[in-house]
Amino acid sequence: MNKLLIIPALITFIQTASAQSDSMISGEMKNYIGYGAIISMLLLFVVVFLVLLRAFKTMARVILRLQGYTHAEITAAMEPVKKEKKTKKEDVWIKLLSLKPMSEEKSILIEHDYDGIQELDNPTPAWFMWHFYGTIAFGLCYMLIYHVFGVGQLQYDEYKTELAQADIAKKIYLSKAANRVDETTVKLVSDAATLTSGKAIFTQNCTACHGANGEGSVGPNLTDEYWLHGHKINDLFKTIKYGIAAKGMPTWEKQLSPKQISDVSNYVESLKGSKPANPKAPQGDKEVQTDNKLASK
Numbered sequence: 001m002n003k004l005l006i007i008p009a010l011i012t013f014i015q016t017a018s019a020q021s022d023s024m025i026s027g028e029m030k031n032y033i034g035y036g037a038i039i040s041m042l043l044l045f046v047v048v049f050l051v052l053l054r055a056f057k058t059m060a061r062v063i064l065r066l067q068g069y070t071h072a073e074i075t076a077a078m079e080p081v082k083k084e085k086k087t088k089k090e091d092v093w094i095k096l097l098s099l100k101p102m103s104e105e106k107s108i109l110i111e112h113d114y115d116g117i118q119e120l121d122n123p124t125p126a127w128f129m130w131h132f133y134g135t136i137a138f139g140l141c142y143m144l145i146y147h148v149f150g151v152g153q154l155q156y157d158e159y160k161t162e163l164a165q166a167d168i169a170k171k172i173y174l175s176k177a178a179n180r181v182d183e184t185t186v187k188l189v190s191d192a193a194t195l196t197s198g199k200a201i202f203t204q205n206c207t208a209c210h211g212a213n214g215e216g217s218v219g220p221n222l223t224d225e226y227w228l229h230g231h232k233i234n235d236l237f238k239t240i241k242y243g244i245a246a247k248g249m250p251t252w253e254k255q256l257s258p259k260q261i262s263d264v265s266n267y268v269e270s271l272k273g274s275k276p277a278n279p280k281a282p283q284g285d286k287e288v289q290t291d292n293k294l295a296s297k
């Protein structure tokens, strides 16, 4: 009985030990250590059991000899009679189904008789029984792993983990996809994240020539309705990406990622009509006031 108490004690020990060294051993590692400890405990029990069994048998023999039994008598009583080897080769099929040969059917005939129909009491085939015991063993292991020790993930947790992984993969994919944008695929958007990012890029790179609020200085006013190179989001993207080398607007293709160019283009779009102080006089053609938004999409 005392020995059985070792198992819970061992589990508690492993848990506290691994909790203390949390930073050093990963969760997975802990699981393996736990498994290993439990399996070695069980193996140890089997070995102890076998050794004890042998010891008891030897003791029994000694005691019986002292009481005057002969060696042969003791062996006959203790060792199970070994089956005689069958000389005739049994049919594999019959063996597989644990069936009795026709000649021995009489011994397994069940008494009852319904209108001349009788039953044989054939044993359940060994393969079936092994499967059956297998399911019990499987169930036991499953219960221990998933419900008692909580080592494995249950279906719902597994589902959540997979969703989280898919979420990360999706984010990575989207960030890559966002970077694949160019002047033909750029979209007009006005979400806060894009505009904040666009404003930061603008403040860092563009204010020197276009003014702190896009009112214009060396470069043209970006807040009015007059444009030299087109006002659609695709036009802005193209102007910013390739620049207008001859007129002093640098190319940004090398310094900014496609996503950044898209963000700053959208930020410039958002400046329209913001009427900053000291605006530079209009340059270029007046924007055709039809459907900028629709046309840009």
Ligand code: HEC
Residues within 6 Å of the ligand: 201, 202, 205, 206, 207, 208, 209, 210, 218, 219, 220, 222, 226, 227, 228, 229, 230, 236, 239, 240, 244, 247, 248, 249, 250, 252, 264, 265, 268, 283, 284
């Ligand atoms: C070195 C000065 C300089 C910097 C820095 C600069 N620009 Fe310009 N930008 C210009 C000039 C000059 C023009 C006018 C080109 C022309 O006359 O064709 C221009 C034109 C533009 C236009 C086209 C305006 C129109 O009327 O069609 C856009 C849009 C623009 N710039 C955006 C930006 C953005 C965004 C940045 C920052 C990433 C930036 N620029 C940085 C000088 C600059």
